[in-house]
Amino acid sequence: MIVAVGMSGGVDSTVTAWLLQRQGHEVIGLTMQIWDGSVALPDEGRSGCYGPGEAQDIAAAHAAAGKLGIRHVTVPLAEAYNRCVLDPFRADYRAGRTPNPCVVCNQRMKFGLLLDEARRQGIAFDCFATGHYARVECDPAIGRYRLLRGVDATKDQSYFLSRLTQEQLRQVLFPLGGMRKEEVVRLAREAGFGEVADREESQDFIESASYAPLFDASDNCPGPIIDTTGRELGQHRGIVHYTVGQRQGIGLATGARLYVKELRPETNTVVMGTREEVFQNGCRAEDVNWISGAPPAAGAFCRALLRYHHPGVEARLTPLLDGAWQVSFAEPQFAVAPGQAAVFYTGDEVLGGGWIGRSQAES
Numbered sequence: 001m002i003v004a005v006g007m008s009g010g011v012d013s014t015v016t017a018w019l020l021q022r023q024g025h026e027v028i029g030l031t032m033q034i035w036d037g038s039v040a041l042p043d044e045g046r047s048g049c050y051g052p053g054e055a056q057d058i059a060a061a062h063a064a065a066g067k068l069g070i071r072h073v074t075v076p077l078a079e080a081y082n083r084c085v086l087d088p089f090r091a092d093y094r095a096g097r098t099p100n101p102c103v104v105c106n107q108r109m110k111f112g113l114l115l116d117e118a119r120r121q122g123i124a125f126d127c128f129a130t131g132h133y134a135r136v137e138c139d140p141a142i143g144r145y146r147l148l149r150g151v152d153a154t155k156d157q158s159y160f161l162s163r164l165t166q167e168q169l170r171q172v173l174f175p176l177g178g179m180r181k182e183e184v185v186r187l188a189r190e191a192g193f194g195e196v197a198d199r200e201e202s203q204d205f206i207e208s209a210s211y212a213p214l215f216d217a218s219d220n221c222p223g224p225i226i227d228t229t230g231r232e233l234g235q236h237r238g239i240v241h242y243t244v245g246q247r248q249g250i251g252l253a254t255g256a257r258l259y260v261k262e263l264r265p266e267t268n269t270v271v272m273g274t275r276e277e278v279f280q281n282g283c284r285a286e287d288v289n290w291i292s293g294a295p296p297a298a299g300a301f302c303r304a305l306l307r308y309h310h311p312g313v314e315a316r317l318t319p320l321l322d323g324a325w326q327v328s329f330a331e332p333q334f335a336v337a338p339g340q341a342a343v344f345y346t347g348d349e350v351l352g353g354g355w356i357g358r359s360q361a362e363s
Helices: 011-022 054-068 078-094 101-120 166-170 181-190
Strands: 002-006 026-033 071-076 127-129 134-139 144-149 223-226 232-236 259-264 269-273 279-290 300-305 313-319 325-334 341-346 349-359
Touching: 002 011, 002 101, 011 026, 011 054, 011 127, 011 181, 026 054, 026 101, 054 071, 071 101, 078 101, 101 166, 144 166, 279 341
Parallel strands: 002 026, 002 127, 026 071, 223 269
Antiparallel strands: 134 144, 144 349, 223 232, 259 269, 279 325, 279 349, 300 313, 300 341, 313 325, 341 349
């Protein structure tokens, strides 16, 4: 079988390619080229999925492929990345939402356009593999694919894959899903990839402190900061610089511990509240992708993750007339940010995921 492996130059994708090669598969390395220098991000000498460090990541992936003796292809996708990931990211922040570009990138780019463009270039392969810590199983009873958490709970990345479809899962392999990170690093050293094992792990997207270059001067539009009673507390420097739950960097000296409760783009207003006021009992989930292709029964219970590394909360799912879902939490949750991905689990299985809309308190 011919397997294309998404290679980043890091230890996870390198070990993935090595494992598949040892299993007797013909392996081809694919690396996305998405950085075009159009955003003035500083080169901090670190690897990351977007930024000026991309060149060293591509070189590392090419070197690893060379050591494995496999073909390596860099696929240019900068224009598509700008259109599919960066432009929606900017639009979300301008609309007072807190986006998760990694979820979008996995759905649209890594498991979508990367494969389409590779095949358009004449690269033939049967399956696509990545170094994600997640698992895919086929349920023969119903002929459907199930997306499951990775065995290593500290590295599980199933949250970022919640918008994958049956068609995408059908051609995917996650060789590291049943392994722990320390085992992957050990295998890398044993296979002669000690330099890869020693590389600092790449960062997903851009650290929040570096978002500013993605926006222009028109986004730095000052407006009022108010509390929940409507009393003005000060002025903000543009709503793109704030997110629900934020406490640091607000620039207020009120003597109270206040957090961003809500962003109102229609009036260019930031609303602050006490910690207790930033808890919510539920939220809307919009544009939900159900992994099986069919939604659960109305009133189904699940465990909802409201952001990556969120411990999850027991919740009830209720369909709404407009196609969205009401997610009712068993206990109030802090900083439920519109625009973030809400991902629903039952046990280790990912049921699906959607985008958090307006919180219950704002409805």
